[in-house]
Every structure is written in structure tokens, then in C-alpha cells.
Amino acid sequence: MLRRQSAAMDMRRLVGRNVKRIRLERGLTQEQFADVSGFSQQYISDLERGQRNPTVVTLFELADALRASHIELVAIDDEFERELKARGKAVRGVRRGPKTATRRSAKRLSRRAAKSR
Numbered sequence: 616m617l618r619r620q621s622a623a624m625d626m627r628r629l630v631g632r633n634v635k636r637i638r639l640e641r642g643l644t645q646e647q648f649a650d651v652s653g654f655s656q657q658y659i660s661d662l663e664r665g666q667r668n669p670t671v672v673t674l675f676e677l678a679d680a681l682r683a684s685h686i687e688l689v690a691i692d693d694e695f696e697r698e699l700k701a702r703g704k705a706v707r708g709v710r711r712g713p714k715t716a717t718r719r720s721a722k723r724l725s726r727r728a729a730k731s732r
Contacts, residue, residue, distance in 0.1 A: 628665035629695045630674070633688045635663040637681045652680035 638648050638659075645663075649656040653676070661667045662677075669677065678685040 625695065625698065626689070627668055629692065630669060630688055631663045631665040631667075632692060632694065633690060634659075634677060634681070636692075637683050637687060638663075641681060648680065652677060 638645070643651070645656050645659045649659050652659070654662075654673075658667065662669060674685050674688050678688055
């Protein structure tokens with residue numbers, strides 16, 4: 616149970632860092648982003664500090680307000696990868712956007728096709 620809580624907290628921090636990074640890239644303050652997104656400034660602050668656990672719908676709404684992809688909000692960054700490696704955990708899933716996932720899927724499909732020949 617402790618491992619699950621730890622992973623969930625890691626994801627909350629990851630999403631928070633990504634939201635903050637993209638918001639700053641767009642030149643928005645928390646207040647401006649709150650106005651654009653419809654969420655309160657307090658919610659944005661809590662989210663960026665990893666204190667909130669946004670739903671899938673919320674991730675889509677935040678991404679839309681940031682004019683970004685929802686995938687960017689959950690993309691693994693270097694800091695997250697270092698934290699996992701420090702704890703001896705492997706990094707799995709989408710890394711830095713959809714291109715990596717697409718390449719992995721293509722490799723898997725080509726391996727399956729080769730096996731079936």
C-alpha cells in the first residue's frame with residue numbers, strides 16, 4: 616500500500632511540475648491561468664505543488680487552457696526519472712510525448728509480425 620501511495624504522490628508532483636513549466640513558458644501568472652482555465656488560483660497553486668490529484672477530465676481542461684496536449688501534462692521529465700532511479704524503480708510508459716510511445720508500438724508490431732511469419 617505504501618508503494619502505491621508513493622507512486623501516486625510522484626505523479627501528482629510530476630503533473631504539477633509540468634503544468635507550472637508550461638504555464639511559465641506561456642508567460643502566465645497563476646492568477647491569469649486561473650482566469651483562463653476556470654479553476655481557482657488556490658487550486659492551481661495546490662496542483663503545481665503536487666497537493667492535488669486531478670481527474671482525467673481536469674487534465675484535459677488544463678491542457679486546453681494551456682493550449683498544450685494532455686500528454687505533455689503527464690510526460691516524464693528528467694527530475695521524475697532521477698527520483699525513480701534513486702529508489703531503484705524502472706521508468707515505464709510514455710516518455711517525453713507521443714513519439715516515443717509510437718516508436719515503441721511500431722517496434723512491438725514489427726516483432727509480432729516477424730514472429731508470425
